[in-house]
Amino acid sequence: MILYDSQVSGNCYKVRLLLAQLGIPCERVAVDVVDRSRRAEILGGKNPSLRVPTIVLDDGRPLGESNAIMWHFAEGTGYLPEERFARAQVLQWLFFEQYSHEPFVAVARRWIMFDEVPSGEALAERHANGYKALDAIESHLAGREYLVGERYSVADIGLYAYTHVAGEGGFDLARYPEIRGWLGRVAAQPAHIPITA
Amino acid sequence: MILYDSQVSGNCYKVRLLLAQLGIPCERVAVDVVDRSRRAEILGGKNPSLRVPTIVLDDGRPLGESNAIMWHFAEGTGYLPEERFARAQVLQWLFFEQYSHEPFVAVARRWIMFDEVPSGEALAERHANGYKALDAIESHLAGREYLVGERYSVADIGLYAYTHVAGEGGFDLARYPEIRGWLGRVAAQPAHIPITA
Numbered sequence: 601m602i603l604y605d606s607q608v609s610g611n612c613y614k615v616r617l618l619l620a621q622l623g624i625p626c627e628r629v630a631v632d633v634v635d636r637s638r639r640a641e642i643l644g645g646k647n648p649s650l651r652v653p654t655i656v657l658d659d660g661r662p663l664g665e666s667n668a669i670m671w672h673f674a675e676g677t678g679y680l681p682e683e684r685f686a687r688a689q690v691l692q693w694l695f696f697e698q699y700s701h702e703p704f705v706a707v708a709r710r711w712i713m714f715d716e717v718p719s720g721e722a723l724a725e726r727h728a729n730g731y732k733a734l735d736a737i738e739s740h741l742a743g744r745e746y747l748v749g750e751r752y753s754v755a756d757i758g759l760y761a762y763t764h765v766a767g768e769g770g771f772d773l774a775r776y777p778e779i780r781g782w783l784g785r786v787a788a789q790p791a792h793i794p795i796t797a
Numbered sequence: 798m799i800l801y802d803s804q805v806s807g808n809c810y811k812v813r814l815l816l817a818q819l820g821i822p823c824e825r826v827a828v829d830v831v832d833r834s835r836r837a838e839i840l841g842g843k844n845p846s847l848r849v850p851t852i853v854l855d856d857g858r859p860l861g862e863s864n865a866i867m868w869h870f871a872e873g874t875g876y877l878p879e880e881r882f883a884r885a886q887v888l889q890w891l892f893f894e895q896y897s898h899e900p901f902v903a904v905a906r907r908w909i910m911f912d913e914v915p916s917g918e919a920l921a922e923r924h925a926n927g928y929k930a931l932d933a934i935e936s937h938l939a940g941r942e943y944l945v946g947e948r949y950s951v952a953d954i955g956l957y958a959y960t961h962v963a964g965e966g967g968f969d970l971a972r973y974p975e976i977r978g979w980l981g982r983v984a985a986q987p988a989h990i991p992i993t994a
Contacts (some may be wrong), residue, residue, distance in 0.1 A: 648933035649897045663885055665892035672885035688860055688869035691888075693845075695862035699895045702845045738846035751953075 601626040604632045604643060604654040608705055608713065610761035612653040613668035613795045617757055621753075621791040622677060625675045626655070657706055668693040670754045679754050679768050686749045693747050693755040696736075697762075704730035709769030723770070730771055734779065737763070741778035745785060752789055760786045765795060799824040799838060801851040803830045805910065807903055807958035809850040810992045811936060814954055815859035815867050818988040823852070831911055862877045863958075864891040868949045876951050883946045890944050890952040893930075894959075901927035901961045906966030920967070927968055931976065934960070938975035942982060949986055962992060 602620075605612045605628040621627055631642060631652045639650040647654040647664030654664045663669055671694075677796055705715035708726040712715040737759060740747065747755040764783050766773055773780055787790070799815075802809045802825040816823055828839060828849045836847040844851040844861030851861045860866055868891075871877035878884055905923040910913040934956060937944065944952040961980050963970060970977055983989070 602831075623982055649893050651897075663889060665889045665896075668885050668888035668892050671888050672881065675881055675884075680952075684869065684872055685854075685858060685860075688865050688870075691861060691865035691868050692862045695892070695895055696846050698892055699862075699899075700848075702896075703900070740845055760800060760849055 601658050602654050603628050604630055604631050604646070604656075604658045605629060606652050607796065609633060609652055610765065610795065611651070614666045614754075614757050614761045615653045615655065615669050615673075616797070617761075617793055618673055618679060618754060620793045620797075621679065621789065622673060623791070624673065633710075641753075657669065667698065667754075667758055670757060674754045675730070677682075677753070679757075681749050681751070681753060683749070684704055690753055691746045692757040694758045696733075697758045698705070700736070701733040701759065702762060703767050705732060705771065707769075708771070709762065709765060712751070712769055722785070727770060734763070734766070734773075734776060738776045738778045740780050746782070752786065756786050761795075799853045800825050800834050800915050801828050801843070801853075802826060803849050804993070805830055806830060806849055807992065808848070808899070809960045809963065811863045811951075811954050812850045812852065812866050812870075813994070814822045814958075814990055815870055815876060815951060815991045817994075818876065819870060820988070821870065830907075864895065864951075865956055867891075867954060869878045869904065875882055876949070876954075877948050878948070879947070886945045887950055887952040891955045893901075894919065894955045895935075897933070898927070898930040900930065900958060901930060902963050902968065904966075905968070906959070906962060909966055924967060926964070927963070930967065931960070931963070931973055932968075935975045938973060938979050943979070953979075953983050 603615060603626045615739060643650045643654050646656065646662035649664060651664065653666050653669060655669050656662045663672060670675065704726045708723060708730060711723065717723050746752050747759060760783065763779065800812060800823045820843065840847045840851050843853065843859035846861060848861065850863050850866060851859060852866050853859045860869060880888065903921045905920060905927060914920050943949050944956060957980065961974065
């Protein structure tokens with residue numbers, strides 16, 4: 601199995617973390633996240649969005665989108681609830697992550713890490729929307745240990761990936777005690793690995 | 798069951814279309830998509846992103862995110878495949894829709910419909926990225942009848958919602974024969990309803 605990967609990408613980290621926790625080995629192929637000129641050559645026909653992570657199963661079938669890849673591997677394991685409504689709640693948080701969190705929290709981090717900030721105004725807009733997402737997570741976690749069903753699941757992995765490195769994007773997590781407690785619980789899960797692994 | 802809804806929203810239309818095809822009735826509550834000042838009052842505690850659609854089941858449990866709501870209702874029906882990898886492919890397309898299609902194709906439409914275009918440059922950027930998404934769908938559909946497993950599924954509903962009204966966002970679908978054929982097949986499904994229904 602081959603994972604087209606980027607070590608700094610939180611989206612790729614989701615897949616690496618889940619596979620580590622499931623004990624599933626995979627070969628990693630590093631894809632450049634700054635120079636995207638070879639994306640079509642490397643990922644064409646494997647992933648319609650030409651993004652990483654993209655995984656190619658042992659039988660050659662390719663799959664894209666970090667949260668879809670997690671769902672595929674988590675199915676039938678303790679990382680995905682069995683109950684119908686709880687599963688829909690997991691998906692709610694994963695779609696929230698890709699629409700209302702990642703485009704702001706991850707993009708601000710990327711701009712800062714790779715010295716790509718287009719303007720102070722653009723960064724301020726990403727910060728404002730990113731803080732809205734963090735506010736929503738903070739409110740939801742009040743009185744809860746995990747995002748869905750009081751149990752660690754791929755919903756937590758999906759939101760942990762970019763939230764735990766939000767500081768690298770200029771976000772201040774000091775104001776979020778619920779999130780900080782939850783980040784600690786996620787990091788304390790068996791077989792947890794850091795994003796740098 | 799209550800659907801917090803907007804008639805013009807393609808995201809809400811996904812839910813209305815699937816529920817119509819499943820024969821599940823629901824009460825619709827219209828939520829303003831231009832004046833968002835009452836969002837927290839109406840949707841707070843129901844949906845972390847304060848977006849429509851949000852659905853409240855008969856037992857009071859709320860669920861947000863159009864694609865998560867579709868998944869919940871499609872489970873166990875002919876609108877969602879049973880096979881594990883095909884289900885992951887459905888999710889791949891739904892995540893593609895929310896990350897690589899909706900922010901461009903739907904937002905350009907919204908700007909034009911509500912006279913909110915911030916600048917010609919901003920609209921051109923949405924068009925460029927929207928066309929990338931449409932190009933990816935066009936390529937994928939070559940030789941295929943539907944997006945996943947040669948069968949109509951919630952993946953098709955998810956991508957149909959904003960693609961079939963892309964012209965309202967200034968996109969020209971004339972260059973996409975595969976997409977136009979697929980839109981016709983989706984619209985010909987039993988119990989199909991238009992976005993204006």
